[in-house]
Amino acid sequence: MTATTHPVLLARPDGQLACERAVTLPVMAPRLQADLEPDGRLVLALWGSGTLATLRFEGWRGPYVLGPNRLLAPGGGLHVAQSRPVAVLRGTRLDGLRPAARCAWWGAAEPARPVRRDGARRIAETGWGVVVAETRGDDVAVAVGADLGEALDALALTTAAVVAEADAHVARCDGLPEADPELRSMVSQGLHAALSSIRRDERGAFAGLAAGQAYSAPARTYYRDGYWTQQALLPICPEILADQIELLARGVRDDGEAPSAVILTGPAQSAAWEAVRRSDPRIKEEHLRPGDWWSDHFDSPLFFVLTIGDHFRATGDDGPLRRHIDGIRAILARYERLAATGDGLPAKPRHDRDWADNVYRSGHVAYDVGLWIGALDVVADIGRLVDPALAERATGLAALARRSLDGALLRPSGWYADYADPADGFVEEHLTLDSLTLLRFDAVSPERAAVVLDAVRRRLESRSNGEQPYGDWGVMCAYPPFARRADTRAKSAFAYRYHNGSDWPYLSGLYAGERLRRGLPGWRYPLTRWWRSCLEQGWAGAVEYFSPPFGRGSLLQGWSAMPAAVAVAHGRTVLAGA
Known part of the structure; x- marks a missing residue:
């Protein structure tokens, strides 16, 4: 990676991106996802199934205009629907369709099945999903599905409807048009x-x-990734968080533990993944239970509480709080046990299971302490609606944690250490951006x-x-x-x-x-x-x-x-x- 005075992509006044040479356009819609190489290759995947096939087509020449799930080129381009898993490649012809040998790096390879022809359609089937490509004059429509029925239903969308949905998505993403x-x-x-x-x-x-x-x-859906992603969704569609909370609640254990993510895969892939999880000791060591993706992450339970707080503040709906108050009680009790020295600051064990999952942080970790104080404030603020005693306890714990923070982590330089372990006396004094959770949740x-x-x-x-x-x-x-x-x-x-x-x-x-x-x-x-x-x-x-x-x-x-x-x-x- 080197900086250049001649960027490959140029930001246009309309918020789209212009480029002369072909670059990869990532595509992601509610079901369909893909990587587009505009000079002639489209790798297709399906949420819950994995990689399905590679489609080759007669590529377009630049200049290109790239937008959210859309690419325009002279005489052609890619348009992706939102309502169904289908896209249209305009101004091109189909050169080939090859099914994937496996759904992901961990999946077992299966023998390639021949691509079937049905009039203007080519059908590529795998054990975990289907791709159907249909020639429509000078265009090619391509649909994916967990089965042939889903893919054919998606192909029922006309080319004009797909283009209209793609244009509407571009317009919806234009959130600061005056900029x-x-x-x-x-x-x-x-x-x-x-x-x-x-x-x-x-x-x-x-x-x-x-x-x-x-x-x-x-x-899978992650506790931490989802929390930061939802900050953009709160003004647009806050109601989606109620459903997200219900999915995350599946991973919260009776003792307040939660994994990095909750697995939500389709039946075929689910069976394949479970077979791998059970048979591979390295994978089973991290993914302890069938529904867990990387069990026992230190930050995940705190993000669960924070997500409930965000949802309540955005919608006024206390349903998730009431449904999951037992889980919240267990989470607070878990971190209280980890604050064994009486300072109100939970001590993280020496493992690599928070967002910095390549680092063995231990003891008082500034990032995790910030999340802890933020979660306590949520319980203190809205927990009183269902459990006033719990809210009062959270209020006291938050005050104690704030009083203890500087003594545990503040450095003479004026910032907070990344982590400090009272057990061995080691302090990682460098400055980190993730320590700004302390600021976000007003711990300082x-x-x-x-x-x-x-x-x-x-x-x-x-x-x-x-x-x-x-x-x-x-x-x-x-x-x-x-x-x-x-x-x-x-x-x-x-x-x-x-x-x-x-x-x-x-x-x-x-x-x-x-x-x-x-x-x-x-x-x-x-x-x-x-x-x-x-x-x-x-x-x-x-x-x-x-x-x-x-x-x-x-x-x-x-x-x-x-x-x-x-x-x-x-x-x-x-x-x-x-």
Whole structure:
């Protein structure tokens, strides 16, 4: 990854993206998802089933105009429907259709089945889903389904109807039309990532908030990813959170534990995944129960409580609170037990099971403490509606945690340590963006928050940090790199990679939001610098994370809608200051 003065993608005044050469367009609708290579390749997948087939077509030549689930080229383009899992490729011809050998990396390969012909249709079947491609004059319609019936039902949509639905989705994502091209396009792509995370099953019922394209096999919905994604959805469709809460509640155990995500996959894939989970000791070690994706994550129960609080504040509906008050009681009791020293601060065991899942953080972790205080405030605020005694206990615990915070984590430098373990005395003193949960949930005074945000500006904004070697490229999630190598593994073992210093747009959005809500200047850089990097590199979609020496994570990531959510929430200030 290298910065360039000639970006691959140019933000247009209408919020769309222009480019001369072909780049990958990630596609995600309620059921259908795909990667489009406009020079002639479309890899198709289905939520709850996984990868289904690769379609090859006569590619289009640029220049291209890219938007949410839409690509326009001279004489052709791709349009994706929202109501059914079907897309139309205009101005082209079908060159081939090849079924996938497996649904995902873990799936067993199956012998390829011959593609059937039925008049103008070609039908590719696998053991977990179906693709039907239909020639319509100069166009090709392609539909996916858990079975042939679903795919054929989707093909009942006319080409005009598919195009109209695609255009309507582009318009719906245009959440800040008065903004300049860079900001407008960032919001458009961010809202697209959030809205596209709303998945449906073959009957049209809600099937979870997806973390992104790469999470359909097995299909699952995450507590933390969903929380940050829902910030963009709250002003648009807050009612969706009631269904999301019911899905997340499946994973909350009687002792208050919850996994990283709840598995929501279709029958065929579910059986295949369960066979792998039971037979592979490495997988079973992490995924302890059939419905769990990575069991016992330290932050997940807290996000469950926070999600209930968000839903109540947005809708006034106390139904989820009343239905799940026993789970909330268990969650509070669990973290009280982990605050064994009497300071009100839960101590995380030494494992890699919170959002920084390549890092063995232990003891008092600033990020988790911020979530804990935020969850306590939710219970203190709305818990009184159903359990006044529980609300009173939460009020006392929140006050105790706030009093204990500085003694446990505040450093002489003025910011909060990443983590400090009383058991061995080790303190990871570096500054992290995820510690801003302490600010988001008002665990610290406004004066202390200002000091922390100034440190973030000076040390984590790459433009201000001359010690890091890559120039101006984004906002680092941590700096300096982790001091104790044994606390990191896999991708995070490398400085500036993954949790060890990459730019994560959801955290950059959290940072920008704190500057905006406190009336501080300097919010534009974290709000848009990551997006400028995407444009420079030709990444058409809200990227998961990136850094100069190691490139990017996946595209079209739901929680990377946070910057868009912040921009829309502070629209008046953002537009005035842009």
